[in-house]
Amino acid sequence: MSAVSTDLNLRVRRPLRTIPEPDLAKLSSEARAVQYACENSGLQDKSIAIEIGVDPAVLSKAKAGQARLNDEALDALMDATGIEAPLFALLLRRGYDPRSLRRFETDVERENRQLRERLSSLETEREIERRTIRELMGARA
The missing domain is CATH 1.10.260.40 (lambda repressor-like DNA-binding domains)
Incomplete structure (x- = not known):
């Protein structure tokens, strides 16, 4: 039971x-x-x-x-x-x-994160600039 x-x-x-x-x-x-x-x-x-x-x-x-x-x-x-x-x-x-x-986040961790975000943004901008230059150079040829 x-x-x-x-x-x-x-x-x-x-x-x-x-x-x-x-x-x-x-x-x-x-x-x-x-x-x-x-x-x-x-x-x-x-x-x-x-x-x-x-x-x-x-x-x-x-x-x-x-x-x-x-x-x-x-x-x-x-x-x-x-x-x-x-x-x-x-x-x-x-x-x-x-x-x-x-x-x-500690101050160092926050600064590190912000720097990584800024670096990623700059890399994206740089890639756009490279593509634009390639397209302009291709259009002149």
């Missing part, structure tokens, strides 16, 4: 809220990201703790950087608040731009 799971996933997923560009700098650590999500959710910490399945004291410690929420609780926090600040904090820490999920 097979066991039937009676666990229902009743997690509330609130609509995602955009994190304004200036606020990205506030997400320098997981603790600050948890704090940001809680403070900007419009919910009381006790309600958030209940929804994510942790003791309010654990949430308070996570906001202060004295404890860490497990992955399931972090995922539930983002669903409960509608704010993906912990995910953004991790992306920023790993060097990714959370708006595009691309790595940030």
